[in-house]
Amino acid sequence: MSRGNRTPTSSPEIERLIELLGKAPGLGPRSARRAALYLLKRKEQLMLPLAEALRDAAEKVAACSECGALDTLDPCAICAAPGRDDSLICVVAEVGDVWALERAGAFKGRYHVLGGLLSALDGVRPENLRVAKLVERAGRPGVKEIIIALSATVDGQTTAHYITEQLSASGASVSRLAHGVPVGGELELLDDGTLFAAFTSRRPF
Amino acid sequence: MSRGNRTPTSSPEIERLIELLGKAPGLGPRSARRAALYLLKRKEQLMLPLAEALRDAAEKVAACSECGALDTLDPCAICAAPGRDDSLICVVAEVGDVWALERAGAFKGRYHVLGGLLSALDGVRPENLRVAKLVERAGRPGVKEIIIALSATVDGQTTAHYITEQLSASGASVSRLAHGVPVGGELELLDDGTLFAAFTSRRPF
Numbered sequence: 001m002s003r004g005n006r007t008p009t010s011s012p013e014i015e016r017l018i019e020l021l022g023k024a025p026g027l028g029p030r031s032a033r034r035a036a037l038y039l040l041k042r043k044e045q046l047m048l049p050l051a052e053a054l055r056d057a058a059e060k061v062a063a064c065s066e067c068g069a070l071d072t073l074d075p076c077a078i079c080a081a082p083g084r085d086d087s088l089i090c091v092v093a094e095v096g097d098v099w100a101l102e103r104a105g106a107f108k109g110r111y112h113v114l115g116g117l118l119s120a121l122d123g124v125r126p127e128n129l130r131v132a133k134l135v136e137r138a139g140r141p142g143v144k145e146i147i148i149a150l151s152a153t154v155d156g157q158t159t160a161h162y163i164t165e166q167l168s169a170s171g172a173s174v175s176r177l178a179h180g181v182p183v184g185g186e187l188e189l190l191d192d193g194t195l196f197a198a199f200t201s202r203r204p205f
Numbered sequence: 206m207s208r209g210n211r212t213p214t215s216s217p218e219i220e221r222l223i224e225l226l227g228k229a230p231g232l233g234p235r236s237a238r239r240a241a242l243y244l245l246k247r248k249e250q251l252m253l254p255l256a257e258a259l260r261d262a263a264e265k266v267a268a269c270s271e272c273g274a275l276d277t278l279d280p281c282a283i284c285a286a287p288g289r290d291d292s293l294i295c296v297v298a299e300v301g302d303v304w305a306l307e308r309a310g311a312f313k314g315r316y317h318v319l320g321g322l323l324s325a326l327d328g329v330r331p332e333n334l335r336v337a338k339l340v341e342r343a344g345r346p347g348v349k350e351i352i353i354a355l356s357a358t359v360d361g362q363t364t365a366h367y368i369t370e371q372l373s374a375s376g377a378s379v380s381r382l383a384h385g386v387p388v389g390g391e392l393e394l395l396d397d398g399t400l401f402a403a404f405t406s407r408r409p410f
Contacts, residue, residue: 011277013265017258023251024240031231037301038230039273042346044396051259052220052246058252060218061245071243072216084236096242188239 014040046050066137068130070095078102078111085109087144089172091163093117093151096188101149104192106199109147112137117155118162124177129159131166137171147202148176151187164205174205219245221323271342272333273318275300283307283316290314292349294342294377295370298322298361302354312352317342323367334364336371343375353381357398 014036022032025104041046063069064076071077078084078098088109092098098111138146146167150156164174177198181190219241226236236352243251268274270279276282283289284301293314299301303316317333330388343351351372355361383400386395 011264011266011275011282013258014278017262018256020251021254024255025243026236026240028232033301033304035229037233037275037299039259040300042265046225047259050225050229051256051263053218053225054252054256054259057218057222057245058256061216070216070219070242072218077216087389094242095245096238099238115297119375169377203277 030149038203056180061114063115066133067111068095068115068133069098069111083108086142088147089143089145090147090149090151091134091136091189093156093159094188097149100188101195101199102188104195104199106192109148114150114159114163117153118159119155126162131163134163135166135170137195138167138172143170143172146172146174147199148174148205149187149198150176152181152185160205176205178202230235233326268304268318268349271318271338272316273300273354274303274316288313291347294339294348294350295354296339297354298364298409300355312353319364319368322355322358323364326362331367336368339368340371340375343372343377348375351375351379352379353379355381357384 001075017039018029018036019030021035022025022029024032027035056164060072061070062072062074064071064074064079066075066079069076069078073080083174085108088107088113089114090107090109092100092101093114093116098168100112101107101111112130112134114131114134116124116129118124118126118129132145137143146162148163150160154185167174178200181187181194181198187195215263222244223234223241226232226240228235229237232240244255256318258390265277266275267277267279269276269279269284271280271284273282274281278285290313293312294317294318295306295312295314296319297306298321300318303318306316307314317335317339319336319339321329321334322331323331323334339351351368353365353368355365365381372379383406384399385406386392386399386403392400
């Protein structure tokens with residue numbers, strides 16, 4: 001690290017805290033220092049509860065063996081919910097996408113989290129994604145439609161094509177989100193209205 | 206919280222983690238969700254070590270009884286360092302200011318952290334700051350100069366005046382940091398106050 005980024009406290013405990021905080025997304029070395037000081041001033045109200053919450057979530061939260069979303073239950077709350085439509089499966093890349101779609105309230109079926117997108121650059125190959133489980137789920141009786149809700153990026157579209165191919169033998173039809181998702185846009189960052197519109201006007205793939 | 210900010214996972218462990226992460230400075234509800242997901246994907250490498258570092262620092266780090274800086278040692282490493290000039294005490298508002306000055310390497314004396322600035326608006330009164338300890342330290346034999354390094358804001362200047370008054374009985378002289386054009390700063394972008402100060406305290410070239 002450059003001299004300007006070094007934190008000149010000789011306490012290894014503070015150094016380590018700043019180093020680890022700086023690895024979280026959205027926190028650089030400067031904001032990690034600010035955050036560390038902020039936390040050290042609020043030990044009882046925030047710092048210790050946060051340590052506890054991190055440990056607690058790390059120990060209890062795991063991927064749902066059915067859909068791949070994160071929950072303390074397995075199957076997760078969405079897979080186990082009785083009121084949802086079993087004939088629809090929405091395929092997303094990441095758990096954050098499930099949260100975004102649930103916030104929008106546009107979809108009342110089940111989800112399938114791939115765990116990423118195919119990427120030659122990042123070395124993500126089909127076997128790194130939860131595709132086999134999706135094919136298995138799509139082949140179950142009663143499943144009518146697989147809705148592919150992947151980002152409108154090159155990797156997203158490559159993955160969508162690959163999945164469609166894999167699902168061709170299943171009885172379910174495959175659709176994708178409507179245009180309205182801005183090209184190059186990240187699904188997770190979209191507003192509820194756009195997500196809703198994209199869902200309502202989904203088209204056959 | 207608005208509907209758009211609610212995280213629709215039914216796991217209270219994830220909800221609580223996101224809530225606490227969102228209280229850290231620089232992380233809003235959206236970035237707290239991103240950070241939580243990022244951490245949940247890196248349990249062993251980042252999430253559990255961070256929980257440990259938070260607990261460790263919360264338990265071991267405390268304010269130095271001499272200067273008020275944060276360290277695991279008391280007196281802190283800077284107060285205990287043998288090579289520094291005991292005749293100079295630099296007064297700052299927060300621990301982060303000590304870190305900034307140490308990074309700059311501009312000062313080799315001792316520090317005194319007030320723990321904030323006087324503020325009528327925020328209800329910070331003299332008894333909330335570590336002023337009595339500063340007066341005691343300034344009165345010790347061998348202390349020659351107290352350098353006030355507080356922000357050039359209304360609260361900073363009010364505090365500087367108050368401290369100067371409190372130190373009038375001590376044998377030490379009181380100085381403050383120079384106002385002027387920041388190094389690398391564009392003259393055109395500076396405010397009138399800074400330009401005026403820079404002119405008033407101009408020096409021979």
